Amino acid sequence: MTRHQKRLSVPKSWPVERKTATFTVKAGAGPHGEAGVPLLVVLRDVLGHVDSKKEARYALNQGTVLINGDAASDERRPIGMFDILAFTEREEYYRVFPDEGGRLALTPIDAAAADSRLGKVVGKQQVSGDAFQLTLHDGATLRVGADADYTPGDSLVVDNETKEIVAHFPYEEGALVTAVAGTHAGEIGTIEEITVTPGSGDNAVTVSQDEGDGFETIEEYVVVIDENFTGGADDESAARRTESDGGDEA
Template sequence: MTKHQKRLSVPKSWPVERKTETFTAKAGAGPHGESGVPLVVVLRDVLGYVDNSKEAKYAVNTQGVLVNGDNVGDINRPIGMFDILTFPERDEYYRVFPDEGGRLGLTPIDADAADSKLSKVADKTLVDGGRTQLNLHDGSNLIVEDDEYSGGDSIVVDNESNDVVAHFEYEEGALVTAVAGQHAGHIGTVDDISVQPGSADNTVSVSGEDASFETVEDYVVVIDENFVGDEGDESESRQTESDGGDEE
């Protein structure tokens, strides 16, 4: 199986230039499914902290980068929406967040915000012992004792204890951000949730400071005001502007 991915066929969310090189790294097994971006691409193409995969391997092997508070052993580990990247020696912290074009970018956050991660509840299932399993947007799951969550809600999970430290309900009046589609990166308040018959996608109407929009329900994530504060300065968001560098 090839270790490379053709740039022209990568998902639109990947922050790589598509016409400067033929190949880029291929994401390994892990969270976020096909949309996950290999860690080496983030380190090389977005941040410019390494020039090639050898330097990336050295960085992860010396605990130079943490993902959601954990050491990483694979430079192709998929990185995706709302992941937290920590660089201990640099004292730098980033949240992965889509920009207005839908491509994943890195937004600087402070150390306190890096201790936990926002996740969207995709759905939930009942497991042994009467407990509830929350199935999250990145493919991970979490067992909780209380059945107070619904699909579309958002939770904040402590990276160390794995406890839910905040819960935001998906409902009219909720603050949301669009993470896909033509309105990706926009923030606003839910005005109306329209449940469509049959297999059609539910839609949601959102009012923002700059503009109002309607989008597919799956494209929005509930956030809180603190999250908006972290994302407030879009000029600081790190996006790739390089030619991709060496692949090996």
């Protein structure tokens, strides 16, 4: 397996310019799968907090860069949708939010909002002890009791310290959602109708908007949120979209 990553072949979600240089840093193993953006790209190309991999490693060794409440130590650690990025010395806090076109962007949040993160339930299976295991969109798992009323498609807010569920947003008609992929990535609206497709086809979701014509997309592309996740997402995240100057792996 190659240790190099060409900019032209990075996932669409990566906030990097593709024609300014040939290579960029390759993401390491971790959450979010292939869509995960290496932490170095966020630190260097998006925020401009460091100029090189060496500086990033030094910053991480200070233990002041947190991802979902845990100190980050690997500059290649993948960052993805709804992760919470905290810089304790700078008192800066960000939520990774999908922007227009499906690119991941950073939305500034306050310290209190950085104590928990949102996760979409993508799997549920019964395990020993009369319990269920929930799998979230980033690969994280949660064990819940048999009486817990969570289903795939729902969204949960998980406390970063205790890993306990502190809020539950059901996937249902009338729920507030954001599209995280597809043509309408970054758009926000309310589920008007969920159309179940027989067989193996994708279920369709019709979303209405107070301002706009609304849109239709597939179930996989929407995530239930609440109004706390919409504040400034359009304007602030756009301001954080990378204007990369072509940094490479050095």
